[in-house]
Structure formats: structure tokens, C-alpha cells
Amino acid sequence: MPSDHSFQDKETDEDNNLTGISSLLSNIIDEIKRICHAARYNKLICNIFIELVICSAEPIVRLLQYKKDDMCFESENLKLDDLTVLEQFKIALVNIKEFSKCITQIYSYIQYKDVISIKETFEQIIERYRTCVKDMNPRFSITDINEYERLKDDEIDDFATICFSGFRGILLNALRRLYEFIKKQSLVKDKKLDHSLMICNQGINPAHKLNVQLIINHINHDAGNFQVNLVIPKSKRDTFLLNNHIKLSAISFDQFHRMSKIVSSKLVNEPANQVYLEIQYPLWELIFKKENIILPEQLINDIKSALEYNDPYHKLMQIFEDYGHFIPSKVVLGHKLYRVPCLAKNSTLSEKKEFVSREYFETAEFNEFWSQWESSIARCDFGESFLLSSDSFDSKPFKRSDLKEWFTSCLNNNFNGLQIISWEKLHPLYEILDDNLKQKVKSILGIVDHAEDFKIKKKVLMSGVVQVTEFYYYTVELPYPLNFKNYQIFGKILTQDGKPINHTVIKFKDMTKRKFSIMIDIDKIKSIYVNLQILWIMVGSPEIGFYSRNTRDISILASGSHKFVYAKNLEIPLPIPENLPEDSIICSSFKYPKNCGPNFMANIQYNNGNKVKANIYDDSDLHPSVYNKTKKEYLFQWCILSGNHEIIIDDNSSSPEKMLKLKSIGQYPYENLPKEPRNYEYGVISHWIMVWG
Numbered sequence: 001m002p003s004d005h006s007f008q009d010k011e012t013d014e015d016n017n018l019t020g021i022s023s024l025l026s027n028i029i030d031e032i033k034r035i036c037h038a039a040r041y042n043k044l045i046c047n048i049f050i051e052l053v054i055c056s057a058e059p060i061v062r063l064l065q066y067k068k069d070d071m072c073f074e075s076e077n078l079k080l081d082d083l084t085v086l087e088q089f090k091i092a093l094v095n096i097k098e099f100s101k102c103i104t105q106i107y108s109y110i111q112y113k114d115v116i117s118i119k120e121t122f123e124q125i126i127e128r129y130r131t132c133v134k135d136m137n138p139r140f141s142i143t144d145i146n147e148y149e150r151l152k153d154d155e156i157d158d159f160a161t162i163c164f165s166g167f168r169g170i171l172l173n174a175l176r177r178l179y180e181f182i183k184k185q186s187l188v189k190d191k192k193l194d195h196s197l198m199i200c201n202q203g204i205n206p207a208h209k210l211n212v213q214l215i216i217n218h219i220n221h222d223a224g225n226f227q228v229n230l231v232i233p234k235s236k237r238d239t240f241l242l243n244n245h246i247k248l249s250a251i252s253f254d255q256f257h258r259m260s261k262i263v264s265s266k267l268v269n270e271p272a273n274q275v276y277l278e279i280q281y282p283l284w285e286l287i288f289k290k291e292n293i294i295l296p297e298q299l300i301n302d303i304k305s306a307l308e309y310n311d312p313y314h315k316l317m318q319i320f321e322d323y324g325h326f327i328p329s330k331v332v333l334g335h336k337l338y339r340v341p342c343l344a345k346n347s348t349l350s351e352k353k354e355f356v357s358r359e360y361f362e363t364a365e366f367n368e369f370w371s372q373w374e375s376s377i378a379r380c381d382f383g384e385s386f387l388l389s390s391d392s393f394d395s396k397p398f399k400r401s402d403l404k405e406w407f408t409s410c411l412n413n414n415f416n417g418l419q420i421i422s423w424e425k426l427h428p429l430y431e432i433l434d435d436n437l438k439q440k441v442k443s444i445l446g447i448v449d450h451a452e453d454f455k456i457k458k459k460v461l462m463s464g465v466v467q468v469t470e471f472y473y474y475t476v477e478l479p480y481p482l483n484f485k486n487y488q489i490f491g492k493i494l495t496q497d498g499k500p501i502n503h504t505v506i507k508f509k510d511m512t513k514r515k516f517s518i519m520i521d522i523d524k525i526k527s528i529y530v531n532l533q534i535l536w537i538m539v540g541s542p543e544i545g546f547y548s549r550n551t552r553d554i555s556i557l558a559s560g561s562h563k564f565v566y567a568k569n570l571e572i573p574l575p576i577p578e579n580l581p582e583d584s585i586i587c588s589s590f591k592y593p594k595n596c597g598p599n600f601m602a603n604i605q606y607n608n609g610n611k612v613k614a615n616i617y618d619d620s621d622l623h624p625s626v627y628n629k630t631k632k633e634y635l636f637q638w639c640i641l642s643g644n645h646e647i648i649i650d651d652n653s654s655s656p657e658k659m660l661k662l663k664s665i666g667q668y669p670y671e672n673l674p675k676e677p678r679n680y681e682y683g684v685i686s687h688w689i690m691v692w693g
Contacts, residue, residue, distance in 0.1 A: 304437070311545050342377065361407060
């Protein structure tokens, strides 16, 4: 029989065994808890990383693609000074993907015991990812996430809440901003909004890629505002613009006409007899910063080279055909239905511009408006009236019954499938040039800022000298054949030292594309003067096909022409602009019907009130019955030039360059201004020119 001592020992052993078993069970339970916590931790890391990869992969792939396409990355949300960070970010994403794959393949207890090394790897990878994101944009507001990565075991249960509301939320928000930027950049690229624009008979097309910086604004924050516009085009020009989604105020008719002659036939001011209806859903507004548009270097060189040609106008027009006529300044994107049908006879439609909600299109007011529009347009073979989408790839007609489906698609699709619904503002390509080069191009195109009120498009195209001999008739061969013969010749007889001979009539006639003729009454002057010369200048548009570099600095400050029926004491008022430069000179000429005998002269009068008039009289011996008293068959032409120039005479011969003072061809209109009106006979007018048609 065992002693009490041995029983106690046995009991103690059993207690020890129970304690050991209990301790073992406790340790096993703790280990199971630790494994479960570790597994939860691993799974959470895996989920976070998978989501990061999903959110990051597409933007980074797009960025890498745009890098390959040399796309500009300047934006208020993104600025990449060093594009190598894209490659680093790509490596970080690959590491995340591989690490997540490794975690998802952990199943056994032995592998779970390596949770510490897994956590260390996690810390390294997330730190690398965080660094890459900061490198991509230092302005991203990303807080220090290390505190969320170094949690104690008893905090693991709260890790999900902390992580998802902490660094994960911040990173994902930054990535969403990045992704929004990428979508907008993608839209710019897909619609070729970073291109110059070509205007042609077929409409408006992208021409040449540019380096641009733009701002993209959401303009329909209420996400429900539609716009109904009904416009009655006043001319075919308006119809052309509206058909191509160009706002009527985007650019002036003159700018279109000067930049592209191809569309001039469409941009005439003839009545259009059409009506334009659009229903639009604007969503995004793109603003292009003019000062940040960088033109291709080759374009700049081509323009400079064109200015060295004797026909710079057509060289420039060819450059615009190659590089584009305009640069977008403001563009609106969204969805639009529109149509420009012909108006029916006796239509009473009035223009309409209204912002409405989706519900408006279900009202009786809209039904009445649609019925009125439908009854006011010319009927065609399509039956029920319809509108077309601004999407050129979706050409199906939208009838009244189809509008509900279209409205729904607009509200459900705020980004994908956006179309250009309005070119709000366009810059002519030359406006992007530096000031010096821009002014030279504008001068060639006939755009002179200080003369805009007088619409001065003419230039002094060339000059020449004819030596006077004993003959009264001279033929002047032009240095280059012209495209047109709509030019004017002004001239004056000078001595060899440049002094003007004011009392002699010169007649210019037979003006063609290759030559013109000069007639003078040599008998009246040969007994008084010897060794004379005729200085002449040609005035017209550079479109004519020649614009000498020797005369491009001469500005035409004003010009005009007046048809008249001759009568005694005839006065023609001249609308001369105020504040003319002191060195201005005035030139005039007369144009006659063929075989016409009069020798008209003009006596210019000027007074302190800035009023100028020309008194016209005939210096010939013709009987008054010769003049046609009912038909305006005579034309008086005049122009004012900046006279402080020495001009190099255009001459194809090998003789030395000859220079003459431009002021010798005329006199100053304000010279010796009297207190009372004064007659300037044979003086203020530069010369008496008789031009035969």
C-alpha cells in the first residue's frame, strides 16, 4: 500500500501533467491565434496590394505609352520632371504583384511561421511604392504610412480599419486623381485636341501635333443641364461654321478669309435660308494657354524662309495648308444632336437659347417648340423630322421618339464617348509666333493693326525707274509675272537728283500680268528739262504674286476710291484718319474708260478741322458735251503712305542698286498748315496720274 507521501507525489505528478497539458493547450491555442492573426494579416496585405496593383497598373501603362509618344505631362495634378520614375514605378508594381502571389500560395503551418520575414518584405515593398508615388508627383499629399506598417500583434485586428482609412485611402485618392488626369489626357490624344486645325471645304480637321498645355474644367456640375439653341444663319459663312461645330464668334470672317482661300466660296455673305437647331449636353471645357503653346521648330524655320521669297504670300498660305490654319483656344466637349435644314417659305421661327433640365423635354412647351420647328423646315424624303449626332461615327438619325434614350445615355455616360460639341474660340496660327515674326506675317497677309478701321490690305508691292528720252510712250516689263492684274501704279517725273516735276501729266495704261505702259507729253517738258526719270510704285495685295523685300517697310495708312460723273466745280471728300505721322505723303490717280480723252487733275484742300477734299477739273480742251453726265465712268483713287523711306529700286539688270527717297513721289498733307483753308495746286497731291483702263 503506498504511503501518503507516495500518493502525494503521484498527485503532484498528475497535477504537473495537467498543468503541462494545460500549458501545452494554452500554448497551442496561442499559436493557433497567432497563426490566425498572421494569416489575417497576410490576407489583408494581399488584398491591399492587389487593389493597389489594379488601381495603378492601367494609369502607369498609359503613362508609359504616352511617354513613348512624346506626350506633354504638364498639369496642375501631375508634373514629371524625370520620366525615369515611370520605369521605377513599373518595377514597384511588379514587386507588389509577385509578393501578393507569394502570400496567396501560403497554406501550411510551417510557412505561416515566417510571418515576420513576410512583414519585413511588406515594409520594404510598401516603402518603395510610397517613394515611387512621391517621385512621380511631389505635390501628392501622402502622409507617412510607416506607423501603420509597424503594428503590435494585439493591434492586428484593428489593422484593416486603420490601413483602409489611412495610407490606402490616401494612395488610392492620389491614384484616382492620376487616373482622371490620364483619362483626360487620353481624351485630348484621341480627339487630337493637341493639334493645329485645317479649314477646308470638307470642314475642320486636325493638321499638325503641337506641344500644348491646357486646363480641363468640369462645366456641368449639376449633371443634368441641357442646352437648346436655335439659330437663323445670316449667311453661308454662318452655316459653314455651325455645321462644323464652330461658334459664330470663335473667329472673324476676315481671319477665315485671310488664312484659307480654299473655303472662300463657302464663306460668302449670301443669305443662307437655313435654320440651325442643336440640343447639347456640355460636360468639359478645355482652355488652351496661348503663351504655353510651343510650335514645331521646323514650322518657325519654314515661315522665316517664306519671308525671304519674292512671293511670300503664297509660300505662307502653303505653310498654313501643311501645318494648319488655327490653334484651339477654348473647346467644349459633351454630347450633341443637331441639324441645319433649309427653311420652308414663310417661316416664322425665331431664335432660341435656353438651359433646361431633362424633364423639359417631356413638357408641352417642348412639344410645341418641336412641332413649330418641324413645320418650318423644308420637307424631304426622310419623312419624320430628325437630328444628327455630333459623333461622325454615329450617323443614324434621332427622331423625336429617340430623344428619351439619348438623354438617358448622356446622364449615364459622363466621360466615355465625349464628342467635340463646340469650338468656342480659335487663334490664327500666326498669333502664336513671337511678336516680331508675327507682325511680319500679318503684314504679308494684309493685317495691319493701326489700319483695321480703314481695312487697309494693300501694300506697296514693288518700285521702278524709267529713264525719259525723246519718246512719249514707254513699256515697263515687270520683274516677275503676276497672278492677277488688279493693281495700281503711282508715279512721278523726277530729275536725276530726285527733285519732282509737278506740272506734268503721266498716263499709265495697258496694265497686264507682265507689263504696263507709260505715256507722257514729252513736248511740253523737253525744252525745259533734260535727263529726267519716272519713279513708279505698284500698290496692291500680296496675293498678286510678288512682294518685294525692298518695299515691305512702307506702310499704307489710308486709301480710297470714288466713282464720279464729271461736272465743273466737282468736290470729292477724302476720309483721312486723324493723327497721321508727320512724314505722311498722299498720292492720287484717275482711271478712265478706254480711248477716253480728258486729262483730270485734282486740287487738294485741307483745313484745321482735318477735312480734306479734292477739287476735280479737266486740263484738256474737250467740249463739255463729250462727258457722260449720267454714268459714273471715272474713278478717282488715292492713298497715304509713310514717306520717310529710301527705297531700293527693283531691277533685274546687273546695274548697281539705285535708291530714291519715297517722299519725292509726293508731299506732306500737313506741311505749312495755314490758319485758314488753302489750295495746294499741283503740290499736296503727289502727282497727276492718268490711268487708262
